[in-house]
Amino acid sequence: MRGRTVWVGTSWKMTKTLGEARAWVDTVVTGLTASARAAAPAGVQPFVLPAHTALASVRDLLGPASPLLLGAQNAHQGPEGAGTGEVSMRMVADAGAELVELGHSERRASFGETDATVALKVRAALDAGLRPLVCVGEPGPVRDAGEEIGFVAAQVAAALAPVRPEERGRVLLAYEPVWAIGEHGRRPETAEVAPVLAEVARLGGGGSDGERPLVLYGGSVDQGNAAALLEDPSTDGLFVGRAAWEPEGFLGLLAIAASVASAARP
Known part of the structure; x- marks a missing residue:
């Protein structure tokens, strides 16, 4: 964590109408401004992943100078054309996404x-100028069998x-x-x-010039355990649900992340 920006984001999953999305954004922006943080808490990179229906609306509400990065919850790996009900990487980028969630356990x-599908999506996202946010994780029976590291390692490698x-x-x-x-x-x-x-x-190492993927943790994260999770030396941030x-x-979690980021500075 030392010297690195702390990332904190949330996926709304299949929730929020356009009105509810606007209310969330309005409150978060007001909260940041009221805290004299017109940008973002120092050392923190916030992000939000609305449903596809709200993506462009949230983009417009945030504006081009917003500190919140906007992301999509999924996109198709193939070129545009046949694919009823799907959206392409180019389409979500056009709607305002800068990153795209891939490989969630529900998907x-x-x-x-x-894993092969996720790999195709990772390549398509990068080609479209998006940051892939790849979800990995083991189900309960794998954890019970003590095989979680091998299971997750295979997902990461794929x-x-x-x-x-260099990417x-x-x-x-x-x-x-x-x-x-x-x-x-x-x-x-x-x-x-x-x-x-x-x-x-460890598996993310090997990038050029020492670059490696950022590592986030998600799963039953709340304000009660956020600081402890962020203090893990391998963790660059949190991916939060409900x-x-x-x-x-969300504002409370950003404040916790800012505190951890401040304490980690030399």
Whole structure:
């Protein structure tokens, strides 16, 4: 963490109408301004991933000078054309996305996305000028069998296979153990996730000029455990779900991240 920017972001998943999205943005922007942080808390890079229907509206509300990076929750790996119900990388970039979430466990489980599919999407995202935010993580039975490191390592290796060494610094890897995410996820102990985070960071090495993917943690993150998770030496930030769906929760997490970032400076 020392000397690195702390990333804190949230995916809204399949929530928020346009009106609800506008209200969230208005409150967050007002909160940053009221705290004399018209940019962002020092040392923190915030980001938000609305549903596709709200992407362009949120872009317009934030404006070009906003400190919040905007992202999409998914995009197709192929060229535009046939693909009813899908959106291309170019389309989400045109709607304002600067990063795109790929490989979430729900996409893998419910839509049959494989490591090979994720790798294709990573390459397509980079080619479109987007930052891929790749989700990796083991389900409960794999963790129970003690095979979590090998499982996640295979996901990371597949995702990074199409990435050139000089591009590694543009990739974000979000370790989200499946047993810890969602409404019924189990809150992890920091010691449970630290070895996997360390392996993800190790596997991300090998970029040119020392560049490596950023490593985020996600899964039952809230204001009660955010600081401890951010103090892990392999962690560059947090990818948060429902604890940041209310704007006050998101602002609280940004404040915690700013405190950790300040303490980490030389």
